[in-house]
Amino acid sequence: MKRIAIIGIGAGDPEHVTIQAINALNRVDVFFLLEKGDEKSQLIELRKEVCRRYIAKDRVYRFADATSPDWARDTPDYLATVGDLNRDKQAVFERLFANELKDGECGAFLVWGDPSLYDSTIRIVEAIAQAGAQDIEFEVIAGISSIQALAARCKTTLNSIGGAVAITTGRRLSAGWPEGFENAAVMLDARDAYKSLAGRDVDIHWGAYVGMKEEIVISGKLADVADEIARVRAQARAQHGWIMDSYLLRLNDREKN
Ligand SMILES: C[S@@+](CC[C@H](N)C(=O)[O-])C[C@H]1O[C@@H](n2cnc3c(N)ncnc32)[C@H](O)[C@@H]1O
Numbered sequence: 001m002k003r004i005a006i007i008g009i010g011a012g013d014p015e016h017v018t019i020q021a022i023n024a025l026n027r028v029d030v031f032f033l034l035e036k037g038d039e040k041s042q043l044i045e046l047r048k049e050v051c052r053r054y055i056a057k058d059r060v061y062r063f064a065d066a067t068s069p070d071w072a073r074d075t076p077d078y079l080a081t082v083g084d085l086n087r088d089k090q091a092v093f094e095r096l097f098a099n100e101l102k103d104g105e106c107g108a109f110l111v112w113g114d115p116s117l118y119d120s121t122i123r124i125v126e127a128i129a130q131a132g133a134q135d136i137e138f139e140v141i142a143g144i145s146s147i148q149a150l151a152a153r154c155k156t157t158l159n160s161i162g163g164a165v166a167i168t169t170g171r172r173l174s175a176g177w178p179e180g181f182e183n184a185a186v187m188l189d190a191r192d193a194y195k196s197l198a199g200r201d202v203d204i205h206w207g208a209y210v211g212m213k214e215e216i217v218i219s220g221k222l223a224d225v226a227d228e229i230a231r232v233r234a235q236a237r238a239q240h241g242w243i244m245d246s247y248l249l250r251l252n253d254r255e256k257n
Contacts, residue, residue: 002101002136004125005108006115008143009050012244013211016144022054024141028061029105032096034068034089047110064100064107066092078171082120090124097134114145117167118187146210146246147185154205154219159183160250173197177251184249192230194247197222201252204229208236208245222249 005024010016017025031051033044048063055061069088075081101107109121116122125138147167151158159165159182166178170189174196178184186193194204202222206229209215216236218229229247237243 002097002103002134003106004097004136004138005106005141006121006125006138007108007110007141008114008145009047009110009112010144011113011146011149011211012046012209013149014046014050014053016149016211017050017054018141018143021141021143024108024139025051025054026056026059027106028055028108030101030107031061031063032093032100032107032109033063033065034092034109035065036068043112050110064096066096068092086120086124089120090127093124094128094134097128097136103135111143112146114143114148115140116142117145117147118169146207146244147187147248149210150185150205150207150217150246151248153207153210153215153217154248156205156248158185158248182251185246186249187246189245189247192233194222194249195226195230197249198226199223203250203252204247206233206245206247208233208243209240210246214240 005028007021007024009021031047033047035044051061069085069092097107111119111121122140128134129136129138147158163182164180165183165185166181167185168178170186170191170193172178173184173186173189173193174191177197200222203220204222204225205217205219207215207217210217214236216232218225218232233243233245
């Protein structure tokens with residue numbers, strides 16, 4: 001039997017790491033690091049920093065690197081593309097488990113934010129466990145998601161009183177406001193989708209690199225700050241070569257569905 005830990009490490013601030021995650025880190029023999037290429041080495045370095053900071057000095061562990069499969073983000077059939085990507089990732093994971101992890105050992109993925117949100121690690125590891133070709137069991141440790149970190153940073157809540165919040169993507173927001181929700185938390189926006197709400201009475205809290213030294217936050221009425229967000233966002237992406245940003249939207253009363 002091999003054990004796999006899927007450990008949420010928070011959204012970029014090493015202090016997001018929970019005590020439960022620290023205890024799990026100290027049971028791990030091999031950390032799987034998937035290189036992605038662009039944002040890349042900085043996020044790998046942050047994972048190594050988490051290990052250095054929180055794993056007991058006398059504990060022996062190792063890293064196993066692999067290259068994460070590449071994919072085209074702007075294809076018309078997004079779900080099919082992500083399906084292909086996850087199939088390729090599954091093959092990478094299977095190789096890592098077979099070649100880098102010995103029987104009786106524990107391997108771990110250090111997942112950005114919380115593993116339950118817009119991350120395929122749980123789905124892929126579950127598929128491998130169910131396929132049964134490898135004898136593995138896995139556990140999941142929750143982490144602080146980027147949208148929780150953003151809400152705290154902006155001293156706000158995700159929902160209005162008794163209201164519902166949609167957690168969604170830029171792609172879906174571009175197709176229209178999520179019906180029945182007063183609030184939306186938007187991730188994975190490669191297209192400035194908030195601009196599609198121009199003319200509506202909406203408050204926005206936008207944050208990039210939240211919890212990291214590059215952090216930028218802009219809050220206000222969408223109509224007042226949308227252009228500034230677009231400008232700052234483009235500038236930050238050009239400066240760092242990558243960006244991770246999210247935003248919280250609240251429809252004001254007269255605009256509610
Ligand atoms: C693949 S998803 C992973 C989400 C992650 N599991 C979480 O719980 O935050 C990546 C998206 O998360 C958001 N994100 C992750 N880290 C962030 C950060 N430090 N600041 C702002 N947004 C972040 C961005 O919307 C980014 O496009």
